[in-house]
Amino acid sequence: MSLTFTLDPAVTAELRDGILDLWTDVSNAGGSVGFVPPVTTEAVRPELVKHLVAMAEGRTRLLVGHDEDGRIAAAAFLTHNTHRLMTHWLWLYTVMVHPRHQGKGYGRDLLGAAEDAARGLDGIEAIRLTCRGGLGLERFYGSCGYKEVGRVPGAIRVAPGDDRDDIIMLLPLG
Numbered sequence: 001m002s003l004t005f006t007l008d009p010a011v012t013a014e015l016r017d018g019i020l021d022l023w024t025d026v027s028n029a030g031g032s033v034g035f036v037p038p039v040t041t042e043a044v045r046p047e048l049v050k051h052l053v054a055m056a057e058g059r060t061r062l063l064v065g066h067d068e069d070g071r072i073a074a075a076a077f078l079t080h081n082t083h084r085l086m087t088h089w090l091w092l093y094t095v096m097v098h099p100r101h102q103g104k105g106y107g108r109d110l111l112g113a114a115e116d117a118a119r120g121l122d123g124i125e126a127i128r129l130t131c132r133g134g135l136g137l138e139r140f141y142g143s144c145g146y147k148e149v150g151r152v153p154g155a156i157r158v159a160p161g162d163d164r165d166d167i168i169m170l171l172p173l174g
Contacts, residue, residue, distance in 0.1 A: 003109055
């Protein structure tokens, strides 16, 4: 089965709670989405609210993938760059696939849907994202067409004595 992707779904209580649960479950499974386990939904909620505000202001778009049961299985946020000299590319943030769906190719599907969504936006020529080193994420993104264009050694501290590189990836859409 494949996921059904929706760009800019209606923000309902069900959607909000589904994204919150997804983000919490991905974090607790060790996913690199801004938290380290263990994390509760209450810890994640303020970050989700920031994304929802950015969506309401038109700065961020939400891409959601639903599984065959209609549950949220994947999500990512596409955020417009606000610097006037950099509006020709956007950020891809908080790329998540639920742990129950790992290994099914849904991550690749999510990135493909994000690429399609970005191509549909006027003036967007590239997607930029960052990922945490030490997990092999740069190899995964590389296999999806992204190129490593920068690396800041030890920029992410996941725990005392456990610093990871912040890896910058770019996908030109031209």
